[in-house]
Amino acid sequence: MELRQLQYALQIAAERNFSRAADKLHIAQPSLSQQLSKLEKEIGVLLFQRNTSSVELTHAGAAFMEQAQKIVDAVELLHQEMTDISQLRGGKVVIGSMPITGSHLLPYVLPVFRQTYPDIEITLLEDSSMNLEKLTANGKTDLSLLSLPLLEPSLAYEVIGEEKIDLAVPPEHPLAVKHANQTLETIQIEELKNESFIVLKKGQGFRKMTFDLCQQAGFEPKVVFESSNMETIQSLVAAGMGITLVPRFIARAPRTDFVPIFLPLAEPVPSRTLVVAYRRGRYLSKAAEAFIDSFKKSIDELID
Structure with a gap:
């Protein structure tokens, strides 16, 4: 049993596909299949069930991968420790x-x-x-x-x-005007229930945080636009297309393009x-x- 065979098997398990695993490992697919067959023959169990559309772990395969990962991690740990000693x-x-x-x-x-x-x-x-x-x-x-x-x-x-969260609104938004006139210090999230929200696309943790804060305040945010880029979201807010919640580090970043107005939220100020x-x-x-x-x-x- 060779270390590379363990690495090959782990990559197949991660990809559930021989072709993708071979691409990630930068080897030919026939070579990958051959090495897996040699490994299965040596240990005497079938690690994967193959079919035309996918590759699935057998019960023995799942147990094997758990131990194989520990071995690969241990080798990596040894290598890193020796590198630290030699390179400082x-x-x-x-x-x-x-x-x-x-x-x-x-x-x-x-x-x-x-x-x-x-x-x-x-x-x-x-x-x-x-x-x-x-x-x-x-x-x-x-x-x-x-x-x-x-x-x-x-x-x-x-x-x-801990990073505090601010509210971003268009410059002409009533909340921005009130804050500028010093008639409004902070904003309760409940006050935003009728607003149009611009949010990050699914898969971003801050999108979930925005939804969670709104739901805790008793409403579901009305989403009018989604983007994978926070700069785009802020530009849309500045253009009057809606509002959004923004991490404070981003709110403080200098910009020269369309810039929304950033307003503080009421205590306890939400943070991430x-x-x-x-x-x-x-x-x-x-x-x-x-x-x-x-x-x-x-x-x-x-x-x-």
């Missing part, structure tokens, strides 16, 4: 980030980290929060910048800080908990630990 400040960290978090927080963090640890290579992977949880659980990222709650039970995390997540039990390299430490220090200076 060197190494590589793969960071997953949600678009709205990465574009507004990482510019504060990465320059400081690069200056302190110039020999550590950073690779960024941007995706939705839902996909990032899966990628991190599968070991495709070392760390991911996410917000609570996490749905993937295999992830552990370190809290970075930002975290750095990683697979539970996964060895964190010195490079990864250094990134977490740098991120915490940089964000502490931004959080009110």
